Every structure is written in C-alpha cells, then in structure tokens.
Amino acid sequence: MNDDVVGIGLLGCGTVGGALVELLAAESATIAARTGLTLEIRRVAVRDVAAAAARVPSLDRSVFTNDAAAVVADPAIDVVVEVMGGIDPARELVLAALAAHKPVVTANKALLASHGPELHAAAAAARVDLLFEAAVAGGIPLVRPLRESLLGEPIRRVMGIVNGTTNYILTRMAEQGVSYDEALVEAQELGYAEADPTADVGGADAAAKAAILATIAFGVDVHVDDVATEGITGISAADIAFAHRNGYVVKLLAIAETDPGDPGRRVAVRVHPALIDHDHPLASVRLSFNAVFVEGEAVGQLMFYGPGAGGGPTASAVLGDLIDAASNRLQGSSASLGVLAPVEIVPLDELRCGYYLNVQVTDEPGVLAAVAGAFGSNGVSIRSMVQEGQGDAAGLAFITHVARESDLRATIAELDGLDAVRRIGSVIRLVGEES
Amino acid sequence: MNDDVVGIGLLGCGTVGGALVELLAAESATIAARTGLTLEIRRVAVRDVAAAAARVPSLDRSVFTNDAAAVVADPAIDVVVEVMGGIDPARELVLAALAAHKPVVTANKALLASHGPELHAAAAAARVDLLFEAAVAGGIPLVRPLRESLLGEPIRRVMGIVNGTTNYILTRMAEQGVSYDEALVEAQELGYAEADPTADVGGADAAAKAAILATIAFGVDVHVDDVATEGITGISAADIAFAHRNGYVVKLLAIAETDPGDPGRRVAVRVHPALIDHDHPLASVRLSFNAVFVEGEAVGQLMFYGPGAGGGPTASAVLGDLIDAASNRLQGSSASLGVLAPVEIVPLDELRCGYYLNVQVTDEPGVLAAVAGAFGSNGVSIRSMVQEGQGDAAGLAFITHVARESDLRATIAELDGLDAVRRIGSVIRLVGEES
Numbered sequence: 001m002n003d004d005v006v007g008i009g010l011l012g013c014g015t016v017g018g019a020l021v022e023l024l025a026a027e028s029a030t031i032a033a034r035t036g037l038t039l040e041i042r043r044v045a046v047r048d049v050a051a052a053a054a055r056v057p058s059l060d061r062s063v064f065t066n067d068a069a070a071v072v073a074d075p076a077i078d079v080v081v082e083v084m085g086g087i088d089p090a091r092e093l094v095l096a097a098l099a100a101h102k103p104v105v106t107a108n109k110a111l112l113a114s115h116g117p118e119l120h121a122a123a124a125a126a127r128v129d130l131l132f133e134a135a136v137a138g139g140i141p142l143v144r145p146l147r148e149s150l151l152g153e154p155i156r157r158v159m160g161i162v163n164g165t166t167n168y169i170l171t172r173m174a175e176q177g178v179s180y181d182e183a184l185v186e187a188q189e190l191g192y193a194e195a196d197p198t199a200d201v202g203g204a205d206a207a208a209k210a211a212i213l214a215t216i217a218f219g220v221d222v223h224v225d226d227v228a229t230e231g232i233t234g235i236s237a238a239d240i241a242f243a244h245r246n247g248y249v250v251k252l253l254a255i256a257e258t259d260p261g262d263p264g265r266r267v268a269v270r271v272h273p274a275l276i277d278h279d280h281p282l283a284s285v286r287l288s289f290n291a292v293f294v295e296g297e298a299v300g301q302l303m304f305y306g307p308g309a310g311g312g313p314t315a316s317a318v319l320g321d322l323i324d325a326a327s328n329r330l331q332g333s334s335a336s337l338g339v340l341a342p343v344e345i346v347p348l349d350e351l352r353c354g355y356y357l358n359v360q361v362t363d364e365p366g367v368l369a370a371v372a373g374a375f376g377s378n379g380v381s382i383r384s385m386v387q388e389g390q391g392d393a394a395g396l397a398f399i400t401h402v403a404r405e406s407d408l409r410a411t412i413a414e415l416d417g418l419d420a421v422r423r424i425g426s427v428i429r430l431v432g433e434e435s
Numbered sequence: 436m437n438d439d440v441v442g443i444g445l446l447g448c449g450t451v452g453g454a455l456v457e458l459l460a461a462e463s464a465t466i467a468a469r470t471g472l473t474l475e476i477r478r479v480a481v482r483d484v485a486a487a488a489a490r491v492p493s494l495d496r497s498v499f500t501n502d503a504a505a506v507v508a509d510p511a512i513d514v515v516v517e518v519m520g521g522i523d524p525a526r527e528l529v530l531a532a533l534a535a536h537k538p539v540v541t542a543n544k545a546l547l548a549s550h551g552p553e554l555h556a557a558a559a560a561a562r563v564d565l566l567f568e569a570a571v572a573g574g575i576p577l578v579r580p581l582r583e584s585l586l587g588e589p590i591r592r593v594m595g596i597v598n599g600t601t602n603y604i605l606t607r608m609a610e611q612g613v614s615y616d617e618a619l620v621e622a623q624e625l626g627y628a629e630a631d632p633t634a635d636v637g638g639a640d641a642a643a644k645a646a647i648l649a650t651i652a653f654g655v656d657v658h659v660d661d662v663a664t665e666g667i668t669g670i671s672a673a674d675i676a677f678a679h680r681n682g683y684v685v686k687l688l689a690i691a692e693t694d695p696g697d698p699g700r701r702v703a704v705r706v707h708p709a710l711i712d713h714d715h716p717l718a719s720v721r722l723s724f725n726a727v728f729v730e731g732e733a734v735g736q737l738m739f740y741g742p743g744a745g746g747g748p749t750a751s752a753v754l755g756d757l758i759d760a761a762s763n764r765l766q767g768s769s770a771s772l773g774v775l776a777p778v779e780i781v782p783l784d785e786l787r788c789g790y791y792l793n794v795q796v797t798d799e800p801g802v803l804a805a806v807a808g809a810f811g812s813n814g815v816s817i818r819s820m821v822q823e824g825q826g827d828a829a830g831l832a833f834i835t836h837v838a839r840e841s842d843l844r845a846t847i848a849e850l851d852g853l854d855a856v857r858r859i860g861s862v863i864r865l866v867g868e869e870s
Contacts, residue, residue, distance in 0.1 A: 023733050027587050030699070034586060034654055133584060139734040141584035149568060149576035149755040151469060152462050219469055264465070281740055284719035289736075298458050299574040299751035301724075305716055305738035316734035320584040331768040 004036050006326040009077035010044040011068050011093055012084030013052045016107055016134070017044070019311035020083070020318050021056050027319070037326050043071040045084070072097045079325050081318060082106040083134075091115055098122040098130065103325035103334070105318055107134035113208035113224035116215055116340070123336040129328055130336050131321035136209045137162055137290045139313025140306035141320065146216045146294070147337070154297040157257035158217045159431065162209040164288035164308040165193045165200035166232050166252040170273075171286045173240050174249065180235060192288050192309075203231035206254045206271040213292070214256035214269045220343035222256070222269055228348040230272040239358060239426045242386070242397050248275040249283040253431060259346050268346035274431040275356055349406040351429075354383065356399050358425030359415060363394040367420040371396060374414040378407045393422060399430070439471050441761040444512035445479040446503050446528055447519030448487045451542055451569070452479070454746035455518070455753050456491050462754070472761050478506040480519075507532045514760050516753060517541040518569075526550055533557040533565065538760035538769070540753055542569035548643035548659035551650055552775045559773040564763055566756035566770075571644045571651075572597055572725045574748025575741035576755065581651045581729070582772070589732040592692035593652045594866065597644040599723035599743040600628045600635035601667050601687040605708075606721045608675050609684065615670060627723050627744075638666035641689045641706040648727070649691035649704045655778035657691070657704055663783040665707040674793060674861045677821070677832050683710040683791075684718040688866060694781050703781035709866040710791050784841040786864075789818065791834050793860030794850060798829040802855040806831060809849040813842045828857060834865070 010017055024031075024039055032038055041059060045068035046052040053061040065071060072080055072093050080097040082104060084090055090111050097104045099122065106112070112119065112135050123130035133143045137160065146155075161167050168190075169183040178186070184201070187193035199205045207227040214222040232252050243250050253274045259266035276283050281303045285291040290308030295301055307313040328334050361367045368387075375382055381401040388395045400408070408427070415421050445452055459466075459474055467473055476494060480503035481487035488496040500506060507515055507528050515532040517539060519525055525546050532539050534557065541547070547554065547570050558565035568578045572595065581590075596602050603625075604618040613621070619636070622628035634640045642662040649657040667687050678685050688709045694701035711718050716738045720726040725743030730736055742748040763769050796802050803822075810817055816836040823830045835843070843862070850856050 019733070023587070027589060030589075031587050140737060141580035144584050145576035145580055148759060149579050149752070151758050152458070152466050152754040153751050154462060154465070279721070281719065284716065286714070291738075296751065298454070298747040298754075300742045300745070300748055301740075302575060302742075303726075303738070303740035305736075305740065307735045307737075310735070312733040313735055316588050316731065317584070319587040319733075323586050324583060328768075331766070333763075333766040333768050 004330065005038040005040055006329070007040055007042040007076045007078045008322065009071040009074060009080045010041055011071065011080065011082045011090070013044050013046045013056060014083070015311040016083045016314045016318065018056050019315035020081070021059060023315050023319055025058055031323060035323060035327055037323065039322060039326060042076050043074055045071045068093055069096065072100065072102070078102065078329060079322065080104045081322060082108055083318065085110070087111055087114065094119060095122055098126045098128060101126050101128050103129035103131070103329055105131045105321040105325055107132070107314055107318055109135040109208045109212060113211040116212070117221045120337040121339050124338040127334050128336070129325040129334045131325055132212070133321045134314045134317035136212050137292055137304070137306070138308040138310065139316050140290060140292065140304050140308070141317070142292055142304045143216055145304065147335070150294070150296065150299070153299050154263070155217050155294060156260070156263070156297060157255065157295045158213050158292060159282065160209065160213060160254045160290065160292035161251055161282060161285050162254045162290055162292065162308060163200055163206045163252060164290055165197065166206070167285065167290070168192050168288045169201070170232065170235070170240070170250055170252065173237060174244060177237065179237055201231050201233050203229040203252065203271045206252060210254035210256055210269050210271050213254060214267055215340060216337070217256055217294070218258060218264070218267055218343070219337065219341060220267055221340035222267065222343065222345070226269055226345045228270040232273050234426055235273055236426060239428065242356070243275050246399070247278050249278050250274070250428065251276055251282060255431070266344045266346050268351065270348060272429060274429050276432050280432050349409070351405040352402050354400055354402050354430035355408050356397070356426070356428045356430065359396045359398065359421060360423040360425060361394050361396060361420050362422060363392055364420070370418055370420055371415065374418065375400070375411050378411040378414065379403070380407050380411045439765065440473040440475055441764070442475055442477040442511045442513045443757065444506040444509065444515045445476055446506060446515065446517045446525070448479050448481045448491060449518070450746040451518045451749045451753065453491050454750035455516070456494060458747070458750050458754055460493055466758060470758060470762055472758065474757060474761060477511050478509055480506045503528055504531065507535065507537070513537065513764060514757065515539045516757060517543055518753065520545070522546055522549065529554060530557055533561045533563060536561050536563050538564035538566070538764055540566045540756040540760055542567070542749055542753055544570040544643045544647060548646040551647070552656045555772040556774050562769050564760040564769045566760055567647070568756045569749045569752035571647050572727055572739070572741070573743040573745065574751050575725060575727065575739050575743070576752070577727055577739045578651055580739065582770070585729070585731065585734070588734050589698070590652050590729060591695070591698070591732060592690065592730045593648050593727060594717065595644065595648060595689045595725065595727035596686055596717060596720050597689045597725055597727065597743060598635055598641045598687060599725055600632065601641070602720065602725070603627050603723045604636070605667065605670070605675070605685055605687065608672060609679060612672065614672055636666050636668050638664040638687065638706045641687060645689035645691055645704050645706050648689060649702055650775060651772070652691055652729070653693060653699070653702055653778070654772065654776060655702055656775035657702065657778065657780070661704055661780045663705040667708050669861055670708055671861060674863065677791070677793070678710050681834070682713050684713050685709070685863065686711055686717060688717070690866070701779045701781050703786065705783060707864055709864050711867050715867050784839070784844070786840040787837050789835055789837050789865035790843050791832070791861070791863045791865065794831045794833065794856060795858040795860060796829055796831055797855050797857060798827055799855070805853055805855055806850065809853065810835070810846050813846040813849065814838070815842050815846045
C-alpha cells in the first residue's frame with residue numbers, strides 16, 4: 001500500500017457528506033497532483049444504509065454501514081470526518097478517534113461550543129489534528145487564518161454575521177420593507193430557515209459560533225453558555241426604517257472582544273442585533289451571506305466574507321481541513337489548539353456602547369420631561385431624539401451617547417415605572433462607535 | 436541553547452521591518468505561550484547602520500550590519516525575513532538562504548512576480564518554506580487560505596482590488612466628485628501615492644499582484660509580463676458619474692481566471708478598470724482598503740478584505756509567516772508551492788464581457804445611425820445608449836451586451852474612422868455579468 005493513500009471514514013452522509021463525496025471525486029486528480037495525496041473514502045456510517053447508498057451512487061454500497069464505532073476503530077481508516085451533527089454520539093466517536101491517534105475533521109458547531117476544551121485537550125494529548133473550519137461561517141476560510149496567519153496578531157475584537165437565516169430576514173425587511181413574519185416565511189420557503197426557526201432567530205446558533213470564534217481568536221475556553229444572547233424576534237419594521245433614515249443598518253452580530261483593561265484574561269462574548277453605520281464593511285453583507293470582521297492592533301481591520309451554510313461551501317471547508325489533516329499526518333505534525341486557557345467572562349452589565357430605544361408614550365404635556373429625566377437620573381446622555389405622533393400616543397426614538405449597560409437597564413426600569421410610558425419597544429446596541 | 440529559540444535574520448529595516456521589530460517585542464510572550472517558540476531577531480542588514488540603529492532603539496546596535504550576505508550565511512540565523520524590496524540583491528540573497536536550507540519569509544511582490552518559479556523551485560528543492568503572505572494585499576490573510584484552505588477547491592476566478600492608491604482615488608472621485616488630479620494630489624499628501632505615481636495609477640503594481648494571485652490560486656507559472664494591464668489614468672469624472680447613475684461603481688481590478696473550456700491549462704490574467712454592480716461585495720470596498728473576491732465551484736463566492744499596505748498590517752502578515760516557518764522548521768515540515776506547472780495565457784482578444792464606451796460625436800442628422808452601424812457590422816450588440824448634447828457636439832454613452840474583446844476592438848477602429856466621431860473616450864469592461 002502506498003503510504004500517501006489516506007483512508008477516510010465518514011460519519012454521516014447528509015447534505016454535507018454527500019457534497020464532500022462528490023467534490024472529492026471531482027478534485028482527486030488535482031489534489032494528488034498538488035499534494036501527492038490520494039484521499040479514499042473507505043467507510044461511511046449512516047443511519048439508513050439503503051437510503052444513503054441510493055442517494056450517493058458513486059460510492060460502492062459495501063462502503064456504507066450503520067456501525068459508526070466500527071468505522072472509527074477500523075485500522076483502514078486514517079482520518080475521521082464527522083458530519084453527523086448533534087452531541088451524542090458525535091462526542092464519543094470523536095473522542096474515540098482522537099484516542100486512537102486518528103485526526104478528526106468536524107463541522108459540528110454545537111459539539112465544539114459545548115465540549116470544545118475536552119476535545120481540544122484530547123487532540124493535544126494524542127498529538128493529532130482536530131480541525132473544524134466548517135463549524136463557523138460555513139465555507140469561509142476563517143479558522144485557519146485566525147489560528148495560523150493571525151497567531152502573532154494582538155486581536156482586540158471579532159464581530160460576525162454568522163447566521164444566514166437572520167441576515168436574510170433582516171436584509172429583506174430593510175430592502176423590500178417586508179415584515180418580520182413575511183421575511184421568515186420566505187426564508188423557510190427558500191430552505192434557509194427550519195420549520196422551527198427558534199435556534200436561528202433566537203440567536204442560539206450564532207451563540208455557538210460566537211463561543212468558537214472567541215476560543216480561536218483568543219485561545220481561551222469559552223462555552224456557549226458564556227454568551228449573552230438576544231435574537232431578532234423583537235425587531236420591527238419601524239426599527240429598521242428608523243435605522244435607515246439615520247444612516248444605520250440592523251444586523252445580528254456575534255461579538256467576542258478582549259477587555260482593553262486586561263486583554264488575555266477577560267473576554268466579553270455576546271450575540272445581539274446591532275445598529276452599524278451603513279459605511280461599515282459588515283453593513284453591505286446581504287441576504288444569507290456571512291462575514292466575520294476582525295480588529296487587530298497591528299493589522300487594523302479585516303473582513304472574511306462568504307456563504308455561511310450549504311452543502312457545497314461546507315464540503316469545501318471540510319475538504320480543506322481533510323487535506324491538511326492528511327498531509328500533517330504524513331509529515332508527523334499536528335496543529336491542535338491544545339489546552340485552552342481559562343478566561344473570565346466580562347458581564348454584559350459592564351458593556352459600554354450607544355443605544356437606540358423606542359418608547360411609546362401618551363401624548364400629553366410634561367411627558368417628554370419625565371422621560372428625559374429617567375435618562376438623566378441614571379447618567380445616560382441622550383444624543384438624539386425623534387418624536388412621531390400616533391393618535392393620542394407618541395413614539396419616541398432615542399439614540400444615546402455611549403453609556404454603561406447597567407445604567408441603560410436602570411433607565412429602562414425607571415421608564416417602565418412611569419405612568420406616561422405605554423411600552424418600551426426595541427432596545428438595540430450601536431456597534432462600531434464605542435468609547 | 437533551547438531548540439525552540441529561533442534566530443531571525445532581517446534583510447531591510449524600513450517601515451515594515453521596523454514595525455515587525457516592535458510587533459515581535461510586544462507579542463513575544465503571547466507567541467511563546469501559544470507555540471512554545473521564541474523568535475529572536477539576531478541580525479539586521481541595512482544600508483545605513485547608524486540611521487537604522489537610531490530609528491529602532493529597541494535592538495542593540497551590534498545587531499545591525501550592512502553585510503546582507505553575512506546575515507544569510509550566519510549559522511545563528513535560522514530563518515531569513517526579506518523586507519528590503521527590489522530585485523537585486525534580494526533575489527540572490529533569498530536564493531542563498533534557500534540553498535542553505537533556511538526558510539525565507541518575503542514581502543517582495545516585484546521579486547515574486549518576476550522570479551517566482553525560480554524561487555519556488557529552489558524552496559522545494561531545499562525542502563524549506565518560502566512564505567509571502569505580505570506580498571499580496573498587505574495585511575489580509577489571503578495566501579494561506581488560497582494555498583491551504585482552498586487547495587481542494589475548484590477555483591474559477593480571483594478578482595482583487597489590490598492597489599490602495601488607485602482605490603482611494605476612485606473612491607474620492609465617486610463620493611466627493613473631485614477630479615482625478617485632485618484625488619491624486621490628496622493621495623500623495625496622505626502618503627498613499629508616491630511622488631511618481633506611475634506604478635500605481637498605470638496598473639504595474641496591481642499587475643505584479645495579479646501574477647502572484649494567479650500563481651497561488653491555480654498553482655501555475657504566471658509572470659508579471661503575462662498580465663494584460665491598463666491603469667486608471669483615462670478615467671474621467673463623467674465616466675464615474677455615468678456609472679453611478681446606472682448602478683455601477685468603477686474599480687481597478689486584478690483578475691485571474693481559468694478558461695472554462697480548459698481549466699488548469701489556460702489562464703487569463705489582467706488588470707483594468709471595471710464597472711461592477713453597486714451590490715457586488717467589491718463595490719463597497721472604499722478608500723485605500725484592498726479586497727480579493729474568490730469564486731469557486733463548490734464554495735461559491737468568498738471575499739477577503741483589509742488593509743493592503745502600511746507598516747503595521749504588512750508586519751502582521753510577515754509575523755504570521757514567520758511563526759509558521761519557525762514552527763514548520765522545528766517539526767521538519769515545509770509548505771512550498773514546488774515546481775509550478777506551465778500554463779497557456781489566454782489572449783485578451785478572447786475575453787467576452789459587456790463594455791461601457793464613451794464616444795464624442797458631432798451633433799448632426801445621421802450620426803447615430805452611422806455610429807450604431809459600426810457596432811452592428813462587428814457583431815457587437817448595444818444594450819443601452821444615452822445621448823447628452825454638448826453645444827455642437829454630443830456625448831454618447833453605450834453599454835454593450837456581452838461581446839468578444841476582438842470584436843469590440845474592431846468596432847472602436849471603425850468608429851475611429853468615422854468623420855462624425857470626434858473622440859473615443861473611455862472604454863471600460865463590465866465585470867460580474869459575463870456570459
């Protein structure tokens with residue numbers, strides 16, 4: 001057997017796995033010419049062998065099995081590719097592969113965001129690769145640039161549009177003026193959103209990616225539960241129209257940043273809708289595209305843009321990792337994150353930024369003074385205010401100067417107690433203009 | 436001596452070299468913590484030792500020398516960083532370092548674009564790294580993603596805004612309506628443009644980067660002389676205003692693409708101003724920023740955005756390569772491009788795209804028919820035409836359907852021979868709408 005033939009075991013063969021099989025078949029000659037490697041898919045673990053074999057006719061039926069543990073243990077398998085998703089049994093299978101000194105390529109963001117440290121430590125102990133380019137921002141080469149190209153760069157902040165479903169919804173609301181509900185139905189019809197869209201629109205999907213981004217950007221242990229998370233379900237057409245009139249765009253951002261007072265030991269990680277200036281590079285990221293904006297002290301501002309999901313793009317990212325893992329294995333090298341440093345998570349209360357608030361009040365004398373007083377008594381300074389009459393009620397849209405989150409929360413509590421305040425609508429943070 | 440202490444020899448210590456020394460000093464603790472590597476700048480070759488030592492006081496004066504060859508040959512030097520620029524003596528020094536099995540990190544685009552194959556072959560023969568992230572698009576991590584992450588991806592086209600000076604000029608012309616000359620003076624005052632701006636505005640700088648982009652995207656041997664090059668000196672305020680009214684932006688693009696009929700064996704490489712749709716991700720790349728847009732069959736569309744020049748960003752890219760080279764050296768691995776495959780360059784005449792033309796004609800009966808006839812007789816179909824009267828003359832702005840470059844050239848020659856045509860103004864290709 002030629003040493004440069006690498007046996008691949010595939011765990012899962014859905015959209016991504018199927019696309020990987022095709023891509024590998026089409027590109028194997030080029031890969032061999034450029035690297036000397038022959039990547040051979042030898043076994044594929046699936047739930048339903050007959051269905052998978054029918055869907056992927058280019059692989060011999062004997063390759064398919066429903067015994068995933070046997071694929072991992074098979075001595076003919078040199079590298080394991082996990083594209084089955086979910087935590088169980090993916091976690092056990094990945095750990096078993098690493099324990100057997102087999103490099104693992106995974107696209108599983110949920111697994112990494114909840115069990116990352118355990119997996120990275122296992123890879124480091126076994127001195128084999130655990131690669132996961134496809135787990136964040138789909139097809140965008142991001143993990144390798146952050147881990148390798150920018151390893152020496154003092155990164156201060158990473159901000160990403162990492163959920164295509166919500167970006168599609170926000171784009172359609174902004175550009176076509178459709179309502180949130182209409183845009184969501186469109187996204188479902190196009191296959192961008194699940195029948196139950198909670199994980200997307202509620203921010204949980206973005207939170208898992210935020211945890212992974214923080215881990216790779218800062219080399220620290222961040223768990224999905226550390227991520228302060230808000231989704232887009234409260235965003236109204238009026239908020240988006242207000243943003244547009246004032247030169248902003250509303251985007252759902254995953255943000256990971258170091259504490260400037262103590263970089264390296266304190267990290268803030270959050271997911272929430274944000275107003276960003278329409279000239280900001282993230283503002284022009286439309287529809288279901290993803291992008292990650294990186295700010296470093298030496299390099300300045302970088303952005304990585306591309307498709308965040310889909311079989312082809314995800315398979316492309318998996319294939320890049322697969323070639324890397326196979327080639328490292330032959331060279332006897334590896335590139336794991338190792339044991340992640342513990343880190344203190346900065347509480348959201350310490351955040352300092354500008355805020356947009358929409359407050360519905362009764363339209364009568366003295367109301368504005370009372371409302372403005374609630375800001376003033378909590379030390380929150382108003383940058384601009386627009387009043388729009390609505391029958392016997394009025395809508396007030398505020399933008400504040402940079403304030404502390406805890407002060408803003410106190411302001412909202414005080415506003416909520418005023419008789420004249422009917423409802424506090426959206427509260428959206430301004431990003432890119434912090435002090 | 437600890438094996439993980441790596442001796443660095445720096446050739447050149449101008450803006451980039453100086454920034455690298457500072458960055459390395461600030462980040463060495465982090466780098467050591469994450470990689471176990473201590474990177475030590477042991478010798479620095481400069482023309483004027485006294486001036487360099489005064490400018491970089493953090494290095495001991497004894498580190499500086501004006502004997503670059505001695506730095507390369509010094510057994511205490513494990514990795515050579517070439518940031519001196521120019522072809523001679525950079526070429527000899529890099530070859531000498533590679534021949535001595537010392538990895539080389541270079542930021543020298545001119546050297547790579549004119550002697551790339553020789554250098555890559557020398558690195559492959561010596562089995563050491565030749566890394567050059569900083570040579571294209573400054574601080575943007577681009578070379579590593581293209582070479583590694585996308586190694587298995589069938590890339591069809593790479594299009595970049597790779598010259599910050601011209602992008603600054605075009606942005607100011609478009610957004611503030613200043614003239615080309617005014618914008619150029621501004622760029623010079625800001626330090627973006629040289630006193631002699633020919634290499635930037637004439638396209639030569641972008642052409643060198645286009646050659647390198649083609650080489651890494653397709654793994655083939657492309658020389659700067661293979662690049663069909665046009666600069667921005669002919670672009671007028673009227674062209675930019677027309678583009679804006681019609682939903683386009685004018686950008687100077689470096690484009691490398693495979694021939695769809697024969698990918699892998701025929702490559703087209705060119706630099707020219709282009710009209711791109713205002714929704715295209717490249718359209719929102721403003722001022723002196725760079726961006727490279729990559730189209731792959733599996734991954735779809737990617738874009739890498741960031742600062743294309745400057746000491747800090749370039750030093751950041753050099754440092755990423757340096758860590759990689761040092762760590763590969765300890766692991767005994769390397770990642771050179773190897774021997775580049777020869778490739779046929781597709782002649783510009785075979786290009787097929789839409790065109791914008793500005794034609795000044797005398798304003799009299801029958802002229803439009805004669806002008807339209809010149810398009811028709813050469814098989815070029817007009818998509819839209821706008822006439823703007825100007826005293827006894829009229830300006831005609833055409834956009835054609837997709838046509839062959841050779842047919843467009845024949846049309847221009849025929850137009851040029853018409854009595855009614857006073858002047859052919861700009862001819863700008865439309866990019867992103869090819870058939």
